[in-house]
Amino acid sequence: MSWLTSTVWKIPRAGTLLLFVGACWVAPSAAQELRVPESAMAGQAAVISTNGSGHATFYLIGPGTSIKREINLGEDVHVAPESLEDSGQYLAIVCSESCGSATFYVQPSHPASLSFLVHPSRVPDNQPDAVSGVAFPFDHFGNLVLDPLAVTFQAAGPKEKLFAREVSTRDGVAWFRTASGKSVGPLHITASIGPVSSPRVIAQVASEPCNLRIKGQRTAKGILVETEPVHDCAGNPVADGTIVTFNASGDGEKSTVDAPIKGDVARALITDSGPVTISAASGVAMTNELRVGGK
Amino acid sequence: MKNMTQRILRRLSPVIYFAAACLSLLLPFSASADAPTVLVHLDVNKASPRAVEEQTSRRILADYRFAWTNLARAVETDTIEPVRGQFVGSAGKWVAETIAAQQKAGLTSRHINQNHKLTATFYAPEGDVMELHDDAQFHLQVLDGSKLIYDQPVVMHYIVLMTPGADRWVIRQLQSVEKF
Amino acid sequence: MKWTLSIALVAATIVLIAAGLFQTRSGGGTVGIAAGRALPGFAMRPDTPEHALTILLGAVQRRDWKQALTVMRTNDAATSEDEQAMAQDWQGSNGSLRTFSSLESFDLWPQHATTDEAQIRARLNWTTPVGPVEDLRDFNLTRSGEIWTVTLPRTEPPNVPAQIVPVTYLRWDLVSGNGQDKWGTHNLDAPRVRIISMNAVNSAQGVVVMGEVENEDTVPAFVNVNATLLNASAAVIDQENSFDKIAHVLLPKAVSPYRIDFPGLDLAKVKNVRMDIKAALVPASADPVIGVMDQKIEQDLQGNPVLHGALLNQSGQTVNIPHVIASFSDSNGRVIWVSDGYVDNALLPQSSAPFAIQIPRNVATNVRSFHVVVNQYSLENS
The missing domain is CATH 1.20.5 (Single alpha-helices involved in coiled-coils or other helix-helix interfaces)
Known part of the structure; x- marks a missing residue:
C-alpha cells in the first residue's frame, strides 16, 4: 500500500473515487460516432454511417445476427437484408483505437402467417362458451407483428353458420370465445387477415346419452339384446364407438358385455340359459331393466 | 485512544x-464465471381472459428464470446445449442462429446481473399460451475473443410468448421492442 | 499349483453335472410331494403313478410327444394323429399364449390311490412372455400290468364352422395435419380420461395402488396410470406405472381397472400417493367384442376363492391372447382388489373359453361386486 501517496490523499474524496473508477475501467471512453437507421424493417437492407478516417472493425449484434467486418471509417456500412430478418434491438459497434456504439430497432414486416390455436378439438353440442381460439400474426421471418391488425374469425358447422367476428390484435394477439353449435359434425373455424388465413376443424359431438333404452329376445344362440338408437338430449346421435355395458344377472351369476355403438345402436349376445335381468349403462346414463325367461 | x-x-x-x-x-467479471445472477419478478394480475393459476405462476417464474440463466450461459460459451428444450419455435430458431453467428464471428456476450420485471398480459382461455412483457435490466458485455468491445448497463423490453411443454413452460417467442 | 486348480475345477464341474443329472427337483417344492424335471434320454418303466406322470410332464417339457404317448397308451405304437393332437393340447395353437410358453417345472401331490387307480394333482409352472403362469391340473392314472398310464380327457379344439360373420367395422384414424410443423396446426387435444377410483393397500407382496379409470371422451385413448409414493417429508419413495395391469386402449365411455405394484414396500411408510394419468390419441378399432359370461366367485381345487367365467368372442376375428382384468369392490363400492390373468388358448371367432382369476382369501370375504374387462392381443393387429 505504499504507492498510495499523500498526493492522492489531498484530492477530495468524491474526486478520488472517480479517479480510481476511471483507472479501473477497462473500456475506452473516446467513442466513434455511428449513425444508425431511425427505422428499419425485418428483411430489408440498412445502411450505417461512420465518421473519421482509417481502418476499423465493425460489429453488428442482434437477434440471430453477429457480424464482424473490417471497414474504412467515414464510409457507409451496408447491412444485407438476411442479416436483419429478426425483429428487435440491434447493437452496432465500431472499434479502431477506441470503440463507439449505437443501437437501433428492426420492426416486424407485414403479416404473412397466422398461428391459430383452437380449443377444444372435440366439443359437445349446445355448450355455452365452449369453443375458443387465439390468433397470432407473424411476418415472413417469424416475427410477431405487434401493430394492431383486424383478424376475422369465422365458424361454420355442418348445418349452420355460427358466427363471423372481427377482432383487433393487441400486442400481437387476438382471440374469441363462442358457444358450440346445435348439430354434430365438423366445425370449420378460420382466422384471417386479408389474404392470410388459417383454417382449423374441430369436431362437434353429441353430449351424454339421454333416455337410454334396451330391448332383447332369446334366440338359438342366446339372448340378443340391443339398445334403441342412442341419442343425447338434443336428439343428436351419440358417437359410434361409445361403449355401452350390458349387464345380465341371474342364478347367482352375471354376464357383462362392453359393446360399442355402431350405427346409433349397441348390440350384445348374452348366453345365459336361465332367467336373467338385463340392464345397460353408458357413462352416467342407465337403461331400463329387461327380464328374460329361461330356455 | x-x-x-x-x-x-x-x-x-x-x-x-x-x-x-x-x-x-x-x-460482474467474477459473477460471470459462476451461475449468472438472474432475478425475475412476475406480476400476473393483469393477465386476461384467464386468470393465472398459482401453480402456473410459480412454474412460469422458475422456467423463465431458468431459461435466461441458461441463455446467458449459452451466449457466453457459444454452445447451444444449455438452452436445448427451453426455447422452441421462433425463439429456438433465433437463439440457435445467434450462437452460430457468434461462433462464426468469434464473439461472445455476457448478460450480467439480470433483473427481469415480467408482466403477464394475456393468458389464453384454454391455458395453452401466455404472453408476457419483460422489462429487463442487465449489464451487457460483448467480447471479441478476449477483447472487451462493449460494456454497458442496458434496459430491454421483451415480448414473450410461453407455452406449456411436456414438463415445463417453454419460450416460443422472445422479441425485443423499443417500448410496450 | 497351476495344475491343481485346473484339475479341481474340472473335477468340480463333473461332480456338479452328475449331481444335476441325477437329482430330482426339490427346491421350491413341498415336503411329501413328488416333483420332477425329467431326464433326457432316460426311458424308464413307469412303475408308480408319480413316475408315470413325471415321465409324461418331462416329455412335455422337452416337447417329446412320442415319449409322452408311451405313458398314455398301453399297447400299439402312437400314430402321427395322436402326436399332433397331443402337441396341440400341450403346445397350443392359433398364436395363443401357450404357443409362446414352455413348461418350466411341475410339482405333484398324490390325492388318492388304490392298487389300480390313482389321482395326482400337479402344479404346472409355465414360463410365458407375460411372466410365469401357474396351472393346477388333476390327472387320473390307471395300472395296466406292471406299468401305470395317464388317462387324459381328450380336449377337443373349438370347432368353428365355416361361416361369414358380418362386422360393421368401426375404427378411428389419426390425421396429423399437412406435415408442416407450424405452431397451432397439430393442436389435437389429448383424450379426456379420469381416474374414477383409487385405493392403496398393503398386500403380501408390498403396496398395491389400484382403482378404475374411465375414458370420458368421444375418441379412443391410450391410457397409462402412474403412481408416486411420497413419505412424510414429501420425498419420493418409489414411482411405478400400471404396466399390463390395465386395458390400455379405452374406447369412449369404457372403464378399465388398473393396478400398480410396489413390491417390498410398506404402506405405513407412505404418507401420500400422487396419481398421474397419461392419455394419448391412438388409432383404434371397436372390434372384437368379447362378452364375459357366467361370472361367479367360487373356490378352486385348493379352496382358494376364484372368479370364474367364460369369454365369448362375438366377432369374426381370432383373439390370440385374451387377458382378463377384474376389479373387486366392497359394499361401499370401493375397489379393494384388482387381479388379472391371461387365457392360455386363443379365442376363435364366435367361440368361448373359460377363465379363472384368483382372489386373496382376506379380500374375497369383503367382495360385493366385481367388474371384468378383457384386453385382447391379436397377432394380425400387432
Whole structure:
C-alpha cells in the first residue's frame, strides 16, 4: 500500500473515487460516432454511417445476427437484408483505437402467417362458451407483428353458420370465445387477415346419452339384446364407438358385455340359459331393466 | 485512544474507497464465471381472459428464470446445449442462429446481473399460451475473443410468448421492442 | 499349483453335472410331494403313478410327444394323429399364449390311490412372455400290468364352422395435419380420461395402488396410470406405472381397472400417493367384442376363492391372447382388489373359453361386486 501517496490523499474524496473508477475501467471512453437507421424493417437492407478516417472493425449484434467486418471509417456500412430478418434491438459497434456504439430497432414486416390455436378439438353440442381460439400474426421471418391488425374469425358447422367476428390484435394477439353449435359434425373455424388465413376443424359431438333404452329376445344362440338408437338430449346421435355395458344377472351369476355403438345402436349376445335381468349403462346414463325367461 | 483510532480510520479511508470501487467493478467479471445472477419478478394480475393459476405462476417464474440463466450461459460459451428444450419455435430458431453467428464471428456476450420485471398480459382461455412483457435490466458485455468491445448497463423490453411443454413452460417467442 | 486348480475345477464341474443329472427337483417344492424335471434320454418303466406322470410332464417339457404317448397308451405304437393332437393340447395353437410358453417345472401331490387307480394333482409352472403362469391340473392314472398310464380327457379344439360373420367395422384414424410443423396446426387435444377410483393397500407382496379409470371422451385413448409414493417429508419413495395391469386402449365411455405394484414396500411408510394419468390419441378399432359370461366367485381345487367365467368372442376375428382384468369392490363400492390373468388358448371367432382369476382369501370375504374387462392381443393387429 505504499504507492498510495499523500498526493492522492489531498484530492477530495468524491474526486478520488472517480479517479480510481476511471483507472479501473477497462473500456475506452473516446467513442466513434455511428449513425444508425431511425427505422428499419425485418428483411430489408440498412445502411450505417461512420465518421473519421482509417481502418476499423465493425460489429453488428442482434437477434440471430453477429457480424464482424473490417471497414474504412467515414464510409457507409451496408447491412444485407438476411442479416436483419429478426425483429428487435440491434447493437452496432465500431472499434479502431477506441470503440463507439449505437443501437437501433428492426420492426416486424407485414403479416404473412397466422398461428391459430383452437380449443377444444372435440366439443359437445349446445355448450355455452365452449369453443375458443387465439390468433397470432407473424411476418415472413417469424416475427410477431405487434401493430394492431383486424383478424376475422369465422365458424361454420355442418348445418349452420355460427358466427363471423372481427377482432383487433393487441400486442400481437387476438382471440374469441363462442358457444358450440346445435348439430354434430365438423366445425370449420378460420382466422384471417386479408389474404392470410388459417383454417382449423374441430369436431362437434353429441353430449351424454339421454333416455337410454334396451330391448332383447332369446334366440338359438342366446339372448340378443340391443339398445334403441342412442341419442343425447338434443336428439343428436351419440358417437359410434361409445361403449355401452350390458349387464345380465341371474342364478347367482352375471354376464357383462362392453359393446360399442355402431350405427346409433349397441348390440350384445348374452348366453345365459336361465332367467336373467338385463340392464345397460353408458357413462352416467342407465337403461331400463329387461327380464328374460329361461330356455 | 479514541482520537487515535479516528485518525487511523481517516487516513485509511481513501484506501477503503479505492478497494470498494475496484471491487464493485470486478464483481460482474467474477459473477460471470459462476451461475449468472438472474432475478425475475412476475406480476400476473393483469393477465386476461384467464386468470393465472398459482401453480402456473410459480412454474412460469422458475422456467423463465431458468431459461435466461441458461441463455446467458449459452451466449457466453457459444454452445447451444444449455438452452436445448427451453426455447422452441421462433425463439429456438433465433437463439440457435445467434450462437452460430457468434461462433462464426468469434464473439461472445455476457448478460450480467439480470433483473427481469415480467408482466403477464394475456393468458389464453384454454391455458395453452401466455404472453408476457419483460422489462429487463442487465449489464451487457460483448467480447471479441478476449477483447472487451462493449460494456454497458442496458434496459430491454421483451415480448414473450410461453407455452406449456411436456414438463415445463417453454419460450416460443422472445422479441425485443423499443417500448410496450 | 497351476495344475491343481485346473484339475479341481474340472473335477468340480463333473461332480456338479452328475449331481444335476441325477437329482430330482426339490427346491421350491413341498415336503411329501413328488416333483420332477425329467431326464433326457432316460426311458424308464413307469412303475408308480408319480413316475408315470413325471415321465409324461418331462416329455412335455422337452416337447417329446412320442415319449409322452408311451405313458398314455398301453399297447400299439402312437400314430402321427395322436402326436399332433397331443402337441396341440400341450403346445397350443392359433398364436395363443401357450404357443409362446414352455413348461418350466411341475410339482405333484398324490390325492388318492388304490392298487389300480390313482389321482395326482400337479402344479404346472409355465414360463410365458407375460411372466410365469401357474396351472393346477388333476390327472387320473390307471395300472395296466406292471406299468401305470395317464388317462387324459381328450380336449377337443373349438370347432368353428365355416361361416361369414358380418362386422360393421368401426375404427378411428389419426390425421396429423399437412406435415408442416407450424405452431397451432397439430393442436389435437389429448383424450379426456379420469381416474374414477383409487385405493392403496398393503398386500403380501408390498403396496398395491389400484382403482378404475374411465375414458370420458368421444375418441379412443391410450391410457397409462402412474403412481408416486411420497413419505412424510414429501420425498419420493418409489414411482411405478400400471404396466399390463390395465386395458390400455379405452374406447369412449369404457372403464378399465388398473393396478400398480410396489413390491417390498410398506404402506405405513407412505404418507401420500400422487396419481398421474397419461392419455394419448391412438388409432383404434371397436372390434372384437368379447362378452364375459357366467361370472361367479367360487373356490378352486385348493379352496382358494376364484372368479370364474367364460369369454365369448362375438366377432369374426381370432383373439390370440385374451387377458382378463377384474376389479373387486366392497359394499361401499370401493375397489379393494384388482387381479388379472391371461387365457392360455386363443379365442376363435364366435367361440368361448373359460377363465379363472384368483382372489386373496382376506379380500374375497369383503367382495360385493366385481367388474371384468378383457384386453385382447391379436397377432394380425400387432
